[in-house]
Amino acid sequence: MSEKHIDVSMTVNGFPRSGSVPARRLLSDFLRHDLQLTGTHVGCEHGVCGACTVLLNGKAVRSCLLFAVSVDGGEIVTVEGLANQDGSLGPVQQAFHECHGLQCGFCTPGFITTISAFLDEHPNPTEGQAREAIAGNLCRCTGYQNIIKSVLRAAEIRNEMMQP
Amino acid sequence: MTTRTFGEPILRREDPRLVRGDGRYLDDLGQGAYEVAFLRSPHASARILEIDASAAISVDGLIAIYTYEDLEGRMAERLPLLIPHPSLTAGRTGYSLAKEYVRHVGEAIVMVVASNRYIAEDAVGLIEVSYEIFPPVVGIESARAADHLVHADVSDNISAHMIQEVGDARSEIANSKHQIVLDLEIERSASMPLEGKGVYAVWDSDAKEMRLWSSTQTSTGVRAAVAAKLNLPLQKVECTAPDVGGGFGVKIMHPWPEEVLIPWAAQILNHPVKWTEDRREHFISSAHERQQSHHVEVGFDDDGRIAGLDVTFFHDNGSYTPYGIIVPIITSTQLLGPYKPSSYRVEFTSLYTNTVIVTPYRGAGRPQGVFAMERTIDAIANYLGMSRDKVRDVNFIQPGEMPYDQHLTFQDGRPLIYDSGDYPASMAMLKKMIGWDDFEEYQQLARLSGRKVGIGMACYVEGTGVGPYEGGFVQVETSGRVNVSTGLTSQGQGHQTAFAQIVSEELGVPIEDVFVETGDTRRFAYAVGTFASRAAVMSGNAIALAARSVREKALRIAGDALECDPRDLEIIGGVVQVKGDPTNCIPLKTIAVLSNPLRYAFDESAQAATQFAVGDTSKPPILEGEEPGLESRDYYSPLQSTFASGMHAAIVETDPETAEIKILKYVVVHDCGRLINPMIVEGQIHGGVAQGVGGALYERMEYDENGQLLNASFMDFLMPYATEVPFIETGHLETPSPLNPLGIKGAGEAGVIPGSALLASAIEDAEGFEIRKMPISPSELWQLRIDHQNGLVPTLKIGEKQK
Known part of the structure; x- marks a missing residue:
């Protein structure tokens, strides 16, 4: 018996995207395998590691815990949508590069989306706040020290960009 | 102007791609491939009676x-049994796929291929397997008792037994003035990379060729x-490790069952097939490590100098021994670390259990x-009432004694000879960084205000860069682009x-x-792999040798072209020029x-290289002994490993009420010879320390x-988040290795090695009683306090001071 499909539409990284998917299709799979946006990674499939974090209407969410159909009409931003408009690395991406905030890079997209949402609300974080902000994402390579540095550096870059 | 690159904290070339989400990991490949799910054994020890897939057929x-x-x-x-040993x-x-018997929960029994993973899992759910269930062997005690067997033909559950002895440790201990006996245990953890395993295979039925991608080392x-x-x-x-x-x-363990099954299915079905391991599968069907029970007997003199060390330990190898x-x-x-006991005896027994394999x-x-080793040294210090650093000092191998032969056979079958290292200098640096000499005063003050703080240290020596070899290829294209390849893989290094x-x-070229x-x-077919802190040492040196011979060839050709002695030439910024x-x-x-005489002028540089444009007509276009192209391939194959070393120190605070353990300060002194990129080396240390803290x-x-593995998820298996890892301060000592052209030693594993030893030492110092088993949770520490009060756990001298 063939599975029932449901139409779904959403804005992804500024572009309208749509598809027809089974109700059970995870948002992470829809992004990765239907839209081929493979920057969003899946590390645990149960919402603990944070690698699959994307922004839904500006808030960081775990795409492995959401069905694609349940975000119908929503606005999604993935790591691919966080570069600057001119194509250069976005502030958080640039900060990770400068501070050696990544090694294997698998968890990195989830950190970058999480930190982007955090800095929108806390443009000048303290080191303690930076540590807290990433405390829901797992990284097995870096020991986090350089990720915390990256959060602080990303805030600096964002503030520099705001200067006239 | 040449900009130095070796030794500089150059930002990583791989980052821009990865931070944009443009990485290509295994599951990013093969969109449209058939996908695989496995039915895995729910029992630790059982005989498969029947597999009924009839309900799944209609999916x-x-x-x-x-x-x-x-x-x-x-x-x-x-x-295959990958690494046999006598x-x-x-x-x-x-x-x-399991043949009649399953020997751990998670062992693959049925492979289902479907148009996608959801459907493959649906079908797995509909397959009925009936089993005859046997009582399993779990843990070292149960394996030793051998009331039940993991393999019917291994009657004592023992896979291996090995003894190495240098001198007569047992009589040296008996003849020593002082003796101590310790029993020490470590539990299982696992590598637990954020990306699990995965395999993708494409069979080309026209060419009869297999293209394979695996998330492998x-x-x-x-x-x-x-x-x-x-x-x-x-x-x-052909096989590629993608990102x-x-x-x-x-x-590094291979072939995993899936690594042979996926290409096998791709060939049979003549269609691309992919398997991406999920997290639960990774917990129950990959590999674990660390579980061992050690019994240590040591004899020493009044100064703490070790005369004899006798270690007997049991190793839990899980259900199979594919990696030896x-x-x-x-x-x-490697237990001996930086020390030189006069005699040493070690005996281990490796045991089968009905659990995931150990690699x-x-x-x-x-x-x-x-x-x-470090628990033993601390115990000696406590016994003699000496400072822990002093006992280490008297037992250190001195720099003047290098190279130092431990007279043991290392994992590569070669003699265990330390090539270099300066342990006293490392210790001096470590003590300064942690504030070792001032700590007692701080501890007293803290105690007065009701706080429990402790300090610990731990030292290690790590054989890195094990052979047999790696190779490197360096090629300069006519565009100036320099292609480099090596066979070993990368996982974030x-x-x-x-x-x-x-x-x-x-070579004297811009890094860009x-x-x-x-x-x-396809790029480089001869290689071993990336493990054992060997990639920089092995491939780094092979690539350096290849680059040197490209340089030599370039200077020779340039010498002809510029009509001068190649020895008068240098290469700066990708240009060969006469010195001065x-x-x-x-x-x-x-x-x-x-370097490459051509017949066809397909572009501008090719036009300049046609056989009609260059050359001496009295000689063949390629001279005897020469090869076309400005490129070279070379290999590095060392006689033995090179030995990196390090020492960590930490200050911890334990909550007097809740027994929560907090790390206040963590310092690392590390010596991996010459550093290629200090930023990357520090990153490796940070990550290792985080895993060390996790394991402790x-x-x-x-x-x-x-x-049954009760905590097979990230919910229940507690890996450190940012809130659990302390700030890590790193000091580098650079004792170049005399063994290789670049003078480097491996750094990949160093950070994790002393974690449990170090934190046990610091917690013991805070609490004043023995810690003999790691990891330790707050509830276990709390229980130890009660046992200590009831006289079940001995008080240390530091504890007596606290009274």
């Missing part, structure tokens, strides 16, 4: 269901294993060895940057022009043109008596 989108019965030829044989007298491996190894299993010529199989989301050891007994061999040989996890047996730094330095490829058998006369020069890309305070595999 829409199902492609195929395979069991052991479907396997033929070499596929039906056991998986002491591994009862080595056993499994089948890629050895693409050459997987290639050879698949060719052997599928009975294909090696030439017809790999962390390895830490688990991905590397882990306990490393424990037994190296970052550190690979060293954390256990260091735990045993920054090889595209570090190896480019080496080539940039050796250097492009490094790793882990692709930079205007007299020729770019490397032009030399690349000159949080991570353990909770098996119940039925062999």
